[in-house]
Amino acid sequence: MSEAQSYAIEDLPIELRLSEEELEAHRAHVTTFIADLVADAGANGAVLGLSGGIDSTLTAYLAVEALGEEGLYGLVLPSDVNTDENMSDAERVAETLGIEYDVVDINPIVEAFFEAYPEAGIDRRVESDPYRTAAGNVRVRTRGVLNYFVANVRGRLVLGTGNRSEALTGYFTKYGDQAVDCNPIGNLYKLQVRQLAAHVGVPEDLVEKPPSAEMWEGQTDETEMGLTYDLLDAILALHVDGPLSKRATAETLDVAESAVERVEGLYAGSEHKRRMPPAPAPLDL
Ligand SMILES: Nc1ncnc2c1ncn2[C@@H]1O[C@H](COP(=O)(O)OP(=O)(O)OC[C@H]2O[C@@H]([n+]3cccc(C(=O)O)c3)[C@H](O)[C@@H]2O)[C@@H](O)[C@H]1O
Ligand SMILES: Nc1ncnc2c1ncn2[C@@H]1O[C@H](COP(=O)(O)OP(=O)(O)OP(=O)(O)O)[C@@H](O)[C@H]1O
Numbered sequence: 343m344s345e346a347q348s349y350a351i352e353d354l355p356i357e358l359r360l361s362e363e364e365l366e367a368h369r370a371h372v373t374t375f376i377a378d379l380v381a382d383a384g385a386n387g388a389v390l391g392l393s394g395g396i397d398s399t400l401t402a403y404l405a406v407e408a409l410g411e412e413g414l415y416g417l418v419l420p421s422d423v424n425t426d427e428n429m430s431d432a433e434r435v436a437e438t439l440g441i442e443y444d445v446v447d448i449n450p451i452v453e454a455f456f457e458a459y460p461e462a463g464i465d466r467r468v469e470s471d472p473y474r475t476a477a478g479n480v481r482v483r484t485r486g487v488l489n490y491f492v493a494n495v496r497g498r499l500v501l502g503t504g505n506r507s508e509a510l511t512g513y514f515t516k517y518g519d520q521a522v523d524c525n526p527i528g529n530l531y532k533l534q535v536r537q538l539a540a541h542v543g544v545p546e547d548l549v550e551k552p553p554s555a556e557m558w559e560g561q562t563d564e565t566e567m568g569l570t571y572d573l574l575d576a577i578l579a580l581h582v583d584g585p586l587s588k589r590a591t592a593e594t595l596d597v598a599e600s601a602v603e604r605v606e607g608l609y610a611g612s613e614h615k616r617r618m619p620p621a622p623a624p625l626d627l
């Protein structure tokens with residue numbers, strides 16, 4: 343967002359944008375992945391948090407293709423910082439797909455956490471960090487607990503909605519929205535998530551909506567990260583996943599090297615979120 347950019351995705355030396363044929367291949371690949379995972383686990387189906395955003399909407403569409411409408415159970419979990427529009431979009435997705443779903447207000451649960459540890463002062467200082475992020479993370483982790491509560495009771499798996507752009511930048515809450523049994527769209531960059539969503543028939547207004555974690559009022563991913571997803575995805579594909587050096591990436595995209603460094607920093611700083619909690623090596627005494 344704050345970084346100047348003057349490139350066109352179509353001109354990139356790597357194919358970030360998927361063709362219709364490739365989109366159809368990804369659709370089949372992901373639906374097979376979901377169907378196999380649920381069958382191999384002997385589960386009754388899957389549970390998925392619906393936020394009205396593009397990641398959960400696409401995952402829901404693909405899960406219904408994989409498991410049928412009976413196979414997916416939706417949870418719409420509003421808190422006081424979610425917009426009515428997003429929550430009604432989440433319900434619209436469930437209604438359109440014909441899946442069973444519940445709406446559970448998480449505010450009382452979240453408030454109980456804040457009251458249980460008033461020393462953090464979160465209820466009074468939520469507008470500034472670290473309180474704002476800490477409070478947002480409580481909302482996100484509360485949803486994770488509820489997802490697993492329902493999964494345990496109904497013998498289902500929890501579907502995650504993480505994509506590759508989020509995974510590589512650590513743009514998720516540790517043991518929150520990342521606490522799931524699988525990430526069906528986890529190998530797609532955000533740009534490709536949007537493309538696949540349009541391809542499988544997700545309504546245009548949901549495809550075009552600015553991504554938001556809705557952890558606090560007015561939050562958007564691109565403002566918080568200081569990068570558009572188009573630029574982020576290009577840097578990830580060329581430099582973090584791809585072979586280009588920092589300078590070649592900046593020259594190719596006609597952006598300052600500082601933009602590439604910013605992404606490098608997000609990637610390196612989130613390494614701990616992509617691995618199992620470490621323990622000391624066994625001691626050979
Ligand atoms: N080097 C290290 N080795 C091992 N552990 C390390 C560590 N550094 C921090 N940690 C641990 O990690 C914690 C920080 O991580 P975490 O609790 O996740 O918190 P944090 O990364 O600070 O915040 C979550 C970020 O993800 C974004 N988010 C969250 C949820 C959804 C979405 C969305 O797109 O929908 C986005 C959110 O906006 C925010 O920017 C620290 O408190 C510490 O416990
Ligand atoms: N209010 C909510 N109710 C239920 N689940 C939610 C809610 N908010 C977030 N989630 C879950 O957390 C996931 C991560 O949120 P994230 O914002 O990254 O994805 P999204 O909302 O689906 O897409 P977008 O990035 O476009 O906002 C969601 O996909 C959804 O599964």
Ligand SMILES: [Mg+2]
Nearest residue numbers: 393395554555
């Ligand atoms: Mg969202």
